[in-house]
Amino acid sequence: MKIKVGVIFGGVTVEHEVSIISAVQAMNHLNKEKYDIYPIYVAKDRTWYTGKMLMDIDIYRDFETLKKYAKKVVLYNHNGAFRLQALNLFRTVVADLDIVLPVVHGNNMEDGTIQGYLEMVGVPYVGSNVLGSSLGQDKVIMKQVFQSLNLPVVDYTWFFDNEYFEEKEEILKKIKKIGYPVIVKPASLGSSVGITFVKDSEGIENAIEEAIKYDTKIVVEKAVENLVEVNCSVLGNYVNQQTSTLEEVMSTAEFLTYQDKYLSGGKGKLGSKGSKGMAGASRIIPARLDEKTTEKVKEIAKEAFKALNLSGVCRIDFLIDGKTKKMYINEPNTIPGSLSFYLWEKTDKSYEQLLDEMITLAIKQYKLRHQKTFSFDTNILSNFGGSKGVKGKLGKL
Ligand SMILES: Nc1ncnc2c1ncn2[C@@H]1O[C@H](COP(=O)(O)OP(=O)(O)O)[C@@H](O)[C@H]1O
Ligand SMILES: [Mg+2]
Structure with missing residues (x-):
């Protein structure tokens, strides 16, 4: 029997189009003898669509055609099955999936969001878990993790947008200390969106304001030369x-x-x-x-x-x-x-x-x-009898 693979892509992200390209490539390279492929396209309005025609890149040029011929679907856990179901009158079952392959890029999708949804459904999925995906999207937290393990990262500073408006001088001083040229980035975007290379102090404010358009958290890094x-x-x-x-x-x-x-x-x-x-x-x-x-x-x-x-x-x-x-x-x-x-x-x-x-x-x-235990058969809460009970029980845990 073939493995039923749902390939999820698109989503509300600045890298929506790039994700379509990556996903279409992937779907066309999955071995058709081994896998039944179910494209799951998350449109910009958050509607989920399926249909074999979504494996063809041309369909995405004309969203109206896509809307007319593709099926709107949901993915949920139906008595243990990972059900892809049409949102039509008859609620047709499209497939009970075996596994999901997320081919998404950027925040709101790749950053743990889609992974969290798939965890809730309980379906096996390809790639990193929620935490790894989130860490990989935040250009500040990832550096902090790398630094804690003595892995090499550039000199940097970071701040929230409100801090910039409230303590601009302090922040500009910190940036000066890093030394120009610097690169200003929104902390959690991708595909170079909102990023500016700044040669000297003259361009810094514009660059920060540009990055603030995209994110609440901004990182300024020393530019690597040569x-x-x-x-x-x-x-x-x-x-x-x-x-x-x-x-x-x-x-x-x-x-x-x-x-x-x-x-x-x-x-x-x-x-x-x-x-x-x-x-x-x-x-x-x-x-x-x-x-x-x-x-x-x-x-x-x-x-x-x-x-x-x-x-x-x-x-x-x-x-x-x-x-x-x-x-x-x-x-x-x-x-x-x-x-x-x-x-x-x-x-x-x-x-x-x-x-x-x-x-x-x-x-x-x-x-x-x-194989790891992550739920208990007995409900420990049922034994709790008031605050004394809680104390006694927690003491033993
Ligand atoms: N510290 C840096 N010094 C020099 N160039 C940089 C630095 N950081 C980023 N860049 C340049 O900017 C590009 C985009 O930055 P990156 O952090 O990779 O953002 P994105 O997540 O959008 O890909 C990099 O591919 C590189 O060319
Ligand atoms: Mg990059």
Whole structure:
């Protein structure tokens, strides 16, 4: 019997379109002999749709056609089954899914939100859990975790938007101490949205105000000079990790912009036929690093993956000063663009194999987790008789 895989993508995120590209690529590379594929597209108005036509990139050019032919659905737990059900008059059952593959990018989805929903439904899913996904999205908290393990990150400072309005001078002083040039970023966005490179104190206020448009939490980082950007994909879980061949990402501006990342590969609009998603960005594989540096990047990538307790396929991005060779973890991408298949193809597996391994890992992990006790058969609350009872019982726990 085939495994029924629900592929979730889209969502209310600035990376909505990128997610469509990644998901369509993934669906077209899942082995049809092994898997029955159920696309689950979360539209910008939060409606969930399914239908085989959602595997074709062209359908997304015209939302009206999509709306007319795709089925509106919900995913919920129906007596232990992970039911994908149409919202039509007859509430037709589309499928009872075995597993879900989230191919989502950005906040409101990749950051633990969709994972939390899937946990509530109880369905096994591919990739990192809620905590790992959230940590991977917050550019401040992830640095704090890395620092606690002595993993290298750039000098930085951070603040909330209200603090900026109330104690602007203090904050500007802290930034000056880091030293220009700096990069200003919203703490939890992706795809370079809201990010500005600032050469000197002149541009700083505008840059912060730009970032504040997107997020309540802002991070200002020391800009790495003589920048070489290198990414390493990691596949595994807390027990085992494999690392991919490294890529060196080329940028056209001072840093890699949304334009560089997603638009340069395709003609015009995202989602157009020529658009290749992250696989289309200009890059050199393998990265032009000596063997020792390459190994070091891979080691740190594994450490970073474990530090955040990530699972499935992830991409850890590095910033390297080409002169001093100092390296810093920039950020993990817990669900990387194009699922990093183009790196694994250059390592040791086809996209199809990568997806197989990701699904196998997820099933194993689900089984392992369910061997741990996380609910009790007896209801301890039923024995509580007033405050004395509570005290007595808690004392024994
Ligand atoms: N500290 C830094 N020094 C130099 N360049 C940086 C720094 N941080 C980010 N960049 C550049 O900005 C790009 C986007 O930043 P990143 O933190 O990766 O944001 P996103 O989550 O949007 O991908 C990076 O790919 C890199 O080109
Ligand atoms: Mg990035």
